[in-house]
Amino acid sequence: MNQSVGQREVENRILKLLTEGDLKQLGSVIQDVPADDIVLIIERLGAKQQAVVFRLLHKDEALDVFEALDPLVQSDLVRGLRDGEVAEIFEGLDPDDRVWLLDELPATLAPKLLHGLSERERRLTSVVLGYPQDSVGRRMTPEYVTTRMDYTVADTMARLRDRIDDAETIYMLPVLDDARHIAGVVSLRDLIAAEPDAIIASIMSEAQSVEATEDAEHAARKLTEAGFVAIPVVDRERRLVGLLTFDDAMRIIEHEESEDSARQGGVEPLRRPYFATPIMQLVRSRVVWLLVLAVGATLTVQVLDVFEGTLAEVTVLALFVPLLIGTGGNTGNQAATTVTRALALGDVKARDIARVLGREARVGAMLGLLLGTLGFLIAGFVYSWQIGAVIGLTLVAICTVAATIGGIMPLVARWVKVDPAVFSNPFISTFVDASGLIIYFLIARAILGL
CATH class of the missing domain: 1.10.357.20 (SLC41 divalent cation transporters, integral membrane domain)
Structure with missing residues (x-):
């Protein structure tokens, strides 16, 4: 990604203030920098400098920045933060993002972080952790909203409003039968366009799904090629266990293609930004x-x-x-x-x-x-x-x-x-x-x- 002149100037100023140890002025400068630029700047710093800059961010911005970082950079950052800071960040992550991070952390640190989660978040994260390393189950989100074939549009919209803060995506809802098997999917667009008393079975579409143990890259390409915003992830009995979202699919593909291009060039993949390596x-x-x-x-x-x-x-x-x-x-x-x-x-x-x-x-x-x-x-x-x-x-x-x-x-x-x-x-x-x-x-x- 190309850096603008303004971004390079900000980065140079941040590096100068880090070298001088002027944290008060550094904190003032960072508050005016957009989160996306902070991500790029942190990924170009050493581990100790990353922790210093991250601590100076506002609490709300810090989580957004952390989620946007590469998993290995997140891992470096976790080691440079205090236990209380790490626990707070870890609790705020989505379950699938937590697993990306856990996969990069030392095995001795993972149980400690999981133990500090609330019961609900620990249960959701354990669901994702239970699948093989390279499977789509390991990259899915267990936070979603479903509806049923015999529900009305009004029932579904009410259910969506009640659970909107817990769902990673609301633009595609899986439709389930009484045994939690995938019967179809319905988009938010179709829900808005339909009459409130319309039955979901009359407006739902046929569902394409991927099995949780399927290779993550294959599932990600299936989603992107079909142009879906999300795709249901099911077990062997076609019972819903999660969703693979478009942004996670793109992240998987980028990760795999980076590895392939590195090995084709005769090097092992860095799996982190160049300047952070x-x-x-x-x-x-x-x-x-x-x-x-x-x-x-x-x-x-x-x-x-x-x-x-x-x-x-x-x-x-x-x-x-x-x-x-x-x-x-x-x-x-x-x-x-x-x-x-x-x-x-x-x-x-x-x-x-x-x-x-x-x-x-x-x-x-x-x-x-x-x-x-x-x-x-x-x-x-x-x-x-x-x-x-x-x-x-x-x-x-x-x-x-x-x-x-x-x-x-x-x-x-x-x-x-x-x-x-x-x-x-x-x-x-x-x-x-x-x-x-x-x-x-x-x-x-x-x-x-x-």
């Missing part, structure tokens, strides 16, 4: 991947060593090595990114591996023909037509292999229950580098008679 954590998020890729890159070195004689006889071949392995790596990464995205959207399943292999092989071959033709013409004109033939055929082969491997690697990862992003770009690049060089030198030997 300690230097050593930045180092740890990168060093393991660099070591793994460095070990993998020794394959490329070994291949070059095996074909050292070939390079010595035709030194011009060395000039094209960066071009060929770079093109192969990019082709594989493009295929992996496309298929990983299709997996996330549900367009492709792990069982579709044969179909994906065939499609990506054809795509790779076509890309190879286009690039290979260009490579043949340029290399042939500048060096010789034999060299041009080597480059052209190598590009066809490398692009075909890279696209095929890149396309099926995420499916293999899903099949063995590993994050597809982990298997994609870094490992594909390493594999294609080595295999591409082997293809290159074998074609060169065959055409040049080496």
Whole structure:
């Protein structure tokens, strides 16, 4: 998110006052800053500075700011606040937001915070905590308003007014039968438009729902693609247990896509804003991947060593090595990114591996023909037509292999229950580098008679 000039000036002033320890002036400055800007500023501060700034906020604004922070930043902030402050904030959170925070806190701190909740809030939070870590049940809200098929619109509106302060959303109401099974849904818009004595069964719509143990990302995408404001979460008997709201769905998707993009780039996800991440954590998020890729890159070195004689006889071949392995790596990464995205959207399943292999092989071959033709013409004109033939055929082969491997690697990862992003770009690049060089030198030997 881009910072405005005014926001940067405020941030610089806050940092200056923090450094000088002028808390009285700092408190005065903070009171005039909108909550959204305070969130951005806090996420760019160190843990100790975050706690100082947060304590200077008004009580009402503090909860709004806290709820808008990333869960890991919330976790850092909790450790910097006094027990009484933490208990008050924790009580004011929605149950699903509490669970986001609890998932990031040390296990020893969670029971203490739960014990300090009121009986009602502890019960609601325990419902959400009872579901698996990556399930939609873990991200749903148990605070909602329902109606029944035989209720009138007037009855439902009265029920809504009585419970409006307890519900996280009022724009979509689940309609239940006598056994608490989902019978349909009714929107606030339909309620307002209907006659007061109309029966809910006559205006409700068919309900789409997700099971509480379903993967949270899959459920979130189902909600956003359908354009719902919320979607009912049910148990195996289709009894209502909660709602997944649109804002929580977007939060889930943002979290998952941040992880995927990080791993595709060869780093572990930070899961917190950049400036709020300690230097050593930045180092740890990168060093393991660099070591793994460095070990993998020794394959490329070994291949070059095996074909050292070939390079010595035709030194011009060395000039094209960066071009060929770079093109192969990019082709594989493009295929992996496309298929990983299709997996996330549900367009492709792990069982579709044969179909994906065939499609990506054809795509790779076509890309190879286009690039290979260009490579043949340029290399042939500048060096010789034999060299041009080597480059052209190598590009066809490398692009075909890279696209095929890149396309099926995420499916293999899903099949063995590993994050597809982990298997994609870094490992594909390493594999294609080595295999591409082997293809290159074998074609060169065959055409040049080496």
